[in-house]
Amino acid sequence: MRKSEALALALLLACSATQAQVYGLGRPATPAAIAAWDIDVAPDGAGLPNGRGSVTAGQAVYAAQCAACHGAQGEGKPADALVGGQGTLATPKPIKTIGSFWPHATTVFDFIRRAMPYQAPQSLSADEVYAVTAYLLHLNGIVPADAVLDATTLPQVRMPNRDGFIADARPDTASTPCVQCR
Template sequence: MSSHSKLFLTGLFVAGLLAAPALAFDFGRPATPEEIKLWDIDVGPDGKGLPHGSGTAVQGKQVFSDNCAVCHGENGQGGIKDRLAGGQGTLASNMPVKTVGSFWPYATTLYDYIHRAMPYPTPGSLSIDETYAVTAYILSLNGIIPADGKVDRESLPKIRMPNRDGFIPQPEFDPAKLFRKR
């Protein structure tokens, strides 16, 4: 088939799609508010969306050892995946080390990432309290909270990460400009 014939047939197909009435499917149903709530688990930098619960760095050390150390190494270093601890003061150097302690801007989004994406083979399998505990442990490894520190939905948004001001939003991504009414 010539390229002109293919182009013509593609044009007819697209025209047919545009002219067709909206397709309706006779299966499924709208999700219930309860079902939607199960998937509404994201947490913003301001802490909006953090669930009730808590965890300590001491508790997190065991959860980390059981679920995270195989990839990230004991104490968040030396594993086959990203290093999580150390690196403070290296970002401006020729050999920056990007870790939670040197690079991550918000403690709340650390919780969010762990809760939704970790541990790698079984994301979302940690309980809320286990996620708070692992978050506390990683923060303690970086000296951001004490080794016996505790985090919860009240304390996590108050933690000021070392690189909080290291991110400069581009003007085109300013939420005030993106979402203003036109």
């Protein structure tokens, strides 16, 4: 969640807190409660936590936490493939993987951190997420086998399809409140 989104959420929750007093539901959101949900990472790396992880460490974490769904080498089955697909995006059957489709390495980290492993999202430490990200980028030929990623090095990784997306300057919302605070 970006800072502007956190502010919007805080305002919404403040409005809700007013309603909660009327109906006796909920409780005011504390800064600590909001911070616990503010874990998104922007494409430029804003929001990356402290920590670091190597390709070697990532291989072990991947084997323990990811291979059952994504295959021993990220080939997929039963879940999506994470490796391969380079050169297929302009074909009738594109294969969208980390190495062929994703525009930013930081969003790989963000997705793993928030949503994986499937059976226990957000259970990996920052070091484990950096390590799995490094391993997957290595399997896709994007970083070398001795790569170590952290909040400084991860945003510097240039993804093969980085220029395959068009920026959209429109905001996610019109920022118009749907509820009036009393």
